[in-house]
Amino acid sequence: MGPGPGRGWSVAISIALVAAMLAAAMIPWWPIYESPAFFAAAGAAILAGCGIGLAGARWSWPAWLVAVAVVAAYLVLGVPVAVPDRALFGVLPTPDGLVELVAGAALSWKQLVTIAVPVGSYQALLVPPFLLGLVASTVAVTIALRTNRPAAAALPPALLLVAGIALGVVHDDFALEAGLAFFVAAVAWFVRIGIADRRAIAGGRRVETTLADARRVLGASALVAVALVGATAAAVALPTPPRSVVRAELQPPFEPNDHDSPLAGFRTAFAPDSADEPMLDVRGLPEGAGLVVAVLDTYDGIVYSVGGSDGSGPSGRFSRVPYRLDQPVDGGTTERIDVAVEGYRDVWVPGIGRLERIEFAGPRADRLAESYFYNDATGTGAVVDGLRSGDRYVADSVVPASPSDLASLEPGTSVMPPLPELPARLVDLIDEWAPATATPGERLAGVIEGFHRDGYVSHGLEGEEPSRSGHALDRIEELVTEQPMVGDGEQYAVAAALMAREIGFPARVVVGYLPGPGSERDASTGSVRFTSADRQAWIEVQTSDGAWLPIDPNPVPRPIPEREPEQAKVVSRPESVLPPPAERTPLVDDDAGPGSTPDGGDDGDDWLQAMFAGLEITGIVLVGAVALCSPFLAIVVAKLRRRRLRRRAPTAVERIEGGWLEFADSAADYGYAIVPTATRAEQAATVGGLAPLVLASVVDRAVYAPGGPGHGDDHRVWETVDELRRRLGVSRSTRDRLRAAISLNSLGGYAVSRRGVRS
Structure with missing residues (x-):
């Protein structure tokens, strides 16, 4: 039986540790919401679940009654904390809210993994953490207070943690914090269980537990700590592969x-x-x-579209x-x-x-x-x-900022959908406007300048120069072949995007509205009213810094000259392969100091980065070391607290009796077979020597004598106890003394009478 409901302080500690595990398990859920409403939902779920579990243990509710209480809490608290937009005055459930709450128990899971995050308090998407938290906290507290295997109370919080990771996002900011917080809370719970088992008393009998059980608890905690430190160090030293979560495997509903x-x-x-x-x-x-109305990045030779022919990518x-x-x-x-x-x-x-x-x-x-x-x-x-x-x-x-100088741009690295084979005339025009000897930025600037210089605008309307609609490859070839070049944004944007791709820039077509002669800007409000004729298409290119910059290849509308008679115009292409670029010789700055490098870097920066990396790894190792030592520190602190309470007991008799208990517990920690039902004299004989026998006699006289202890007897007893405890360890090795300090033998009680203060 775990820490039962019969003792208030024991129950409070158990519930607090279970709640700590649940709170740590909620950390991976935070990146999904990033809203104060999440704290309300998670907190309400943990508090309500712990309350139901405690009530069930206190009044011995059957399982069906606990389940009914969980459903009732879900219906009463669910709307205000999980569907707050449907709550009346923010606290009262409404019929619409209850409908969304009940439906959310079945539907919100799929919605949660097919929606962009963070979701805040949108619709009923707070239902998953609220419902899971409510059930997990109820089950965990019930296991902790009502079963013979209270250590299993860590399983519901662990499942809640895994669910948050699976339903969450690829978000590394809280990975270490969540793992470390849950680890510390779980270790504290296991240590609590080990101590409680050692101190449990049923019907006047001590519930026997072996030292091997305690060692297994500490051993498991140490292994988990070592694994955590090793994983953390590996995460720092090795590249992190993409993490797969549920939302990454589902397709969105919009096609x-x-x-x-x-x-x-x-x-x-x-x-x-x-x-x-x-x-x-x-x-x-x-x-x-x-x-911007839409951005199009896929071209099949006929239509420029959003997302490709199959919507993949x-x-x-x-x-x-x-x-x-x-x-x-x-x-x-x-x-x-x-x-x-x-x-x-x-x-x-x-x-x-x-x-x-x-x-x-x-x-x-x-x-x-x-x-x-x-x-x-x-x-x-x-x-x-x-x-x-x-x-x-x-x-x-x-x-993004508009490019001020196209010639200085360098291409980005995004992988774009493949293009069909471009018309030969389009490739020839690239060589004419943007020779291959120029840099990519200069070539892009040459292409845009060519469209602005040689292009003319016509939508093919009545009274305008004939201009065929469409943007298939044959129409683009017609655009760049005829003289003068006549088209509109549909053709110019597609042609410019294809030529930019040929040069090496990732490029895509943008359809939207640009302020023009038909648009009006209100001087007082600053608003712009776009008309249908303000429709336009332009391109975006990605630069080396990853930004997508808008570029307008459309020429300014102006009168169109007479069409030239059709004649073959041959554009010579380079017949020979360009020689490789000359090897660049790094410039040497004569004024540079001896510590500078040819590329302008400074060795001092490398040392600084190395120092920061070392500090980061050292910090992680220290955190891991603290986590590794935390179970042992908890045992030492528990013993110090017990000793302090015994020495400061309210009466002299209790202080004297507490002194003997301290000596008997110390002997048990050093491996002496102290029998709980033995008398003090028998326990002293187990330790051996005259001094323990004298101390046992003094304690018995002080406890049972009609006149009680004399003035100062309690101080003398504790001085003797301190001396005897010192003698127990003086002949032992340092290793034995450390093992005694963290031993769990004494955390349960070995003396006959425990009327004194107990920790």
Whole structure:
């Protein structure tokens, strides 16, 4: 039987240690929510579960009654803490809240692993940690207080910990903290069980436990500590492979290929009957920035699309974003836009940059929030039912800085979907505008300058120069072959993206709105109203620092000259392979000191980094050493506390009796076979020598004499006890003295009478 409910202080310690394990098991759940509402749900679950387990042990409830209490607690507390948006005044359950709570017990698990994190208190997604925490805490406390194997109370918190890891995210910030916290709490519980077993008394009999049991507890704790330290050191020294969790194995419910490519209907925006129709009213749009409808990164030679033909790859995976995303700034700025939808109707949600947080407003706010999906690889958002007039939303996003000098850019390293074979004329034009002898940035700048210089804009409308729609390879070849070059954003963006990819830059097409002649900016509010004719397409290229920078290849609209008669124009391509670049000789700075390196680095930096790495490893080793020694320190502290209480007992008789108990316990720790039912004289004879026999006689006289002990007898007894304890260890080795200090033999009681203060 574990620490039973018969003793208040014992029960309090047991519940506190179980609650500590449960709290440590909740740490991996935090990155999923990152909201104060999580603390309310987790805390309520642990407190309610511990209370139910304690009540069941106190009044001997049957299992069915404990289960009923768990269900009742789930229904009463679940809405305020797990579905707070549906609670009346924040504390009272509502019918809608109860429906979501009950449904969440079965449905929230799948929703949790198919949604972007953190989720905050969105819908009923706090149900999993609340329900698991409630059940785990109830079962753990019940095992701790009502079974003969209280050590098994660590299993429910361990399962809660594993569930948090499996349902969570690939997040390493709390890995060491969670593991170390749970380890310390579990070791404290096992030490508690070992001490309680040694001190348990049933019907006047001491419940026998062997020293081997205690050694097994300490041995297991030591092995876990060593494993923790070794794993931590390996994590520092070795590269960390990607961790697989449940959410990484599930496909999101939104499929971008169920919808037409945003570039496919590009020309319809310029039709005479819709060109002047207001589409979106945007407040907070940075000066000169574009409003992105969608980012397209996959091209099959016919259509540029989002996520490829099968929706595979990072760009095809959309997930729900109920709360916020943590985006690195990386030289950009965080901007907030307020978008009011007017004539715009599409599933794609316009925005700027990398989304951090979005909040919908208007009559359909809840419905839009529930059906919003986002792809963080491309920065594209969508709602399943589509936006329509009257919808509104506020979005916080990280906007990258526009490139000031294309020639200085270096290509990024992202792996893009493969391209079909490009037309020969397109490759020839790259060689004409951007010779291979130039740097990648200079070649990219040459391509963009070529489009701005030689290109002309026409949407093929009535009264305009003929210009065929579409962006298949044959249309792109026609664009770069005819003179003059005539097209619109649909063709220029695709051609520029293909040429940038050929040069070596990861590139993709962006469809959105750019401020133009038809857009209006309100001077008082700063809002920009986009019309249908402000539709535009441009490209993004990734640079060596990983940022995706917007580049507009579209020429400025201007009069189109007469078409030149068709004639073959041959562009000579290099006939020979370019010679390898000359080996660069590092520049030597004559003013550099003797400690500097050719690349400008400083050996001092290397020493500083090595020092910090050494300090980090030393800190980890020290933490592991403390964790390894914590069970033994707990035993030593328990003995010191027991000794202090005995020596400061309220009466002289109790202090004298406590002194004998201290001597008998010390002898037991040194291996003497002290029998609990023996008299003090018999126990003294077991130790041997005249001094223990004299002390036993003095203690018996002080305890049983009619006149009681004399003045100062308690002090003299304790002085004698200290001397005898010193003699017990003086002839022993240091190893034997250490083993006695951490021995569990005395933590249970060996003397006949325990009327004195007990620890």
